[in-house]
Amino acid sequence: MNYLPHTLRDIDKALKVIGVASLEELFADIPAALRKPEMDLPQGMDEVALMRHLRELAKKNTVSGPNFLGGGAQRHFIPAVTPHLSMQSEFVTAYTPYQAEVAQGILQATFEYQTLMSELTALPISNASMYDGASSVAEAALLAMRATRRNKVVVSQGVHPETREVLATYLQAFETSLVELPLQDLVTPEVAVTGDTACVIVQNPNFLGSLEPMLALAQAAHNAGALFVAVVDPLSLALLHAPGHYGADIAVGDGQTIGNPLNFGGPSFGFMVVTETLLRQLPGRLVGQTTDIDSKRAFVLTLQAREQHIRRSKAKSNICSNHQLTALMAAINLAALGPQGLRELALGSVKAAHHLAESLQAVGLEVLTGPKFFNEFVLRSSLPPRQLRRELAGQGIHAGVPVPADYGLGDTVILSTTELTTAKDIDMLVSAIKQITRDRALEVSHG
Amino acid sequence: MQTPSELKYSRSHEWSQVSADGKLITVGISDFAQDQLGDVVFVELPEPGRKVNAGEAVAVIESVKTASDIYAPVSGEIIEVNEALLDAPEGINDSPYEAGWLFKIRSENPAELAELLDAAAYIKIAEEG
């Protein structure tokens, strides 16, 4: 298959206009020693063969069945109208809106996105989105270091392990001390923050599902002159107090839960929302409101002097693109759901989680998180977590994100529910785990 | 384009006004520089009390499409900054030599003043681009 319009006659005509005899001549600047005769790649395919091949690949995956997977990505209800509207050609195939006169669609939608994120987080200034939750946390730490001129970053162990890994990757080139706060009873302890700390980073709900004492932790950070960075699931903000309410200076996180498909982990988008005082330190694109020469309201990329294409080596970050399309998808989804719909998603998720936890406890299993939690919690497993996940997969159930060993919790998994979780799903999972646990006990007693 | 003859200038387009005792230096950017930058939208000023070296970048002036560093013409301590510019950066465009002043330095090394340009020499440099 190919997407080229050129007929042989076109090619001849163009070569004549250019004044060369052959296509090869156009590549004469490439030294002969570099000319690659042929790439070792498959031959092209027609659309039918191509889609057949892709469907065969897709068949080697299983996505059907009850799904209790979380740990930073969850399957949520996305109404049909969301992908329909966000996947319009004009949004999908546009470039970054540098020519504002013909990019009001994306610019205004982004201004609406910024407003929505500001509303959800209760903080005033949202950028136009970032890559993902993890890299947003890393950018937040860099921002805090710039703003405070301090070099110590304190991160709670309750922050997603992959996020902490990304943070460490980003900070490796700086003379920074990255300090992890170990959890106590699955919650971040309220320890003293030292005066050389740029920021304290806490996730709520944390990776193990616990609700953190955000107000107290924010106060502890501020008492030491440090910034407080809240890593949040935006869906949870339908019910839980928002970063602006407990004094966070920066709210960051991943937006997958408010309108992006799972996509095997990406693309989703990261968000960053900050206080007024941090505006000039904010990385990434920003859309602002202004007027055109006819005094009509219009939107434009603004404060670009912070960015790499102007400041080059003095930019706040090297970040160039945002995750416009996936952020737009979330904006449309939030508008589709409205305040009531978003609340219903969150409420359904919470209720299912508590129902599941109670059902598991009722058959003698140990839930480590809680009793207060949002829609994820840690369950003690009778066998190694990956093995549990494999056995459940064998029964058509996707469940059991392994809790990394360095939490010191032994064999444990994270279970997660959403508004899509049905009572039947819960029954299936509970009886499957019960059965697996009983088999394991028999095995142990006979072994 | 105005280039007042009573002021001193740097190659990087800052003007310096030297007090009678030679110790207090008021700094801004030239009319030529503000014209080149276009409408100024934001100014980042140094903290008063900061010690700076001659040639050190101490402030940033942003227009819509560019950001320019402003360099200290002499070494010394920043003793005052023009906070009015934070809310009204257009002062730099409207009145580069008066309302648009940026900061004041207490000079520590009088010899550095001798290295600044006079108006005629600066005009020559500015015209050559």
Place this chain on the structure above:
Amino acid sequence: MDDKKFALGSSNHDFPLIFERSQAGRRAAQPPKADEVDLGELLGAENLRQTAARLPEVSELDLVRHFTQLAQRQFSIDGNFYPLGSCTMKYNPKVNEEAAKLFSELHPYQDPATAQGALELLYNLQDYLGEITGMDAVSLQPAAGAHGELTGILIIRAFHQANGEGEQRRVVIVPDGAHGTNPATAAMVGYEVVEVASDKNGEVDLSAFKEALGPHVAAVMLTNPNTVGVFETNILEISRLAHEVGAQLYYDGANLNAVMGYARPGDMGFDVVHLNLHKTFTTPHGGGGPGTGPVGVKAHLRDFLPVPLVKKEAEGFSFDYDLPRSIGRMRSFYGNFGNLVRAYTYIRALGKEGLKQVSAMAVLNANYLRIKMKEIGFNIAFDRINMHEFVAQPPAGLKTLDIAKALLDYGAHPMTVYFPLIVKEAMMVEPTETESLETLDQYADILSEILKRAENDPDYLAQAPYHTPVRRLDEVKAARKPVLRYSFSTD
């Protein structure tokens, strides 16, 4: 009627915001019903939100009209010729979207045994991109080109540190025509950036380059063909010189579309490359992202790649976390997988011959349009056979910005303007391979008409555009008093 909310197509009113269309009690989507419960009991009263976020309340049709009308206020490749230099705005095949949907429900933490198709696709894509670029190992994790750059420079830094040369190598060399992300990335990793000048042919000035080199240099970042669309003919010499002093050579893959199947960065001597899948490999730009920026390296740098890679073993495909010298993770999970599916689909659709033909036609189109623009009076900055793009300048007395704005009235998107910085009034034009000669002829005709109108009516250009959804914007106002979100009238 409130003027602000009047939006039946009248152009004399502000286009409403979604918040201005909101009426309490309306709704579009209907999730599964969830009865209210005592949330204090489940979540703790101290954790509850007291004031709700003010999301808009609209009907489904309100929502559809709003975002459909917004889309109509937007140029795109599907609707408009979009020859942005350095951005490779080629057609995005629709079959890619169908392919991506087949994989959209996979959860990143599901048992890898239930995701073998996805892992096989990733494994093969690592291979294909390695073959296309001539690199030994590829990470698909970076989320964008600039993210790939950051990954690549961190890898180079880790390599020098492992060799005990971390302290000594403090400098990254970039040409003065480089993309802004190059110096920004190097600075973000703590390197000092040294720019080297271009010569009169638009290539790296070899003598300036030699002067900048030394044992203090960690890396040299190049784009080839470079940002003026010229192939660096001395690339083998540049590579030899850089490696002689122990520096690593970094390839910014922004312009790979020019040379696929003709030459490979790996053979040119590059140690690290990043690719922009949203440029060369047709994943949509999406109005500014998500991009995807895989990084390829030569064998000596493989151990430093981000984790995980995908490996193949007798029992199937799995994630490989066993890289003890890895720089670490660059983002969560495995990268922008949805875009990786699209790029994979594109590569399989075209195959080896098709990809080579892409570069041939991209270069043909760019040279054709260069001649056409020259004929109608534009100056060509480095007038020679160029690769996939070229840099033009308007006739004396005209401003690039004005011509760009005038193009909008004709439904044609401008070229990249005022980049690269080394050419005054630069217009960087990259038509890409998917455009027909008729489209290129039309673009030249439009440009010609604009020049003629400018001659007869000098004021015309300065005021353009006239017929776009909004006209020239007050960017000074936007930046001096930033308004970055909607204010509710009750605020």
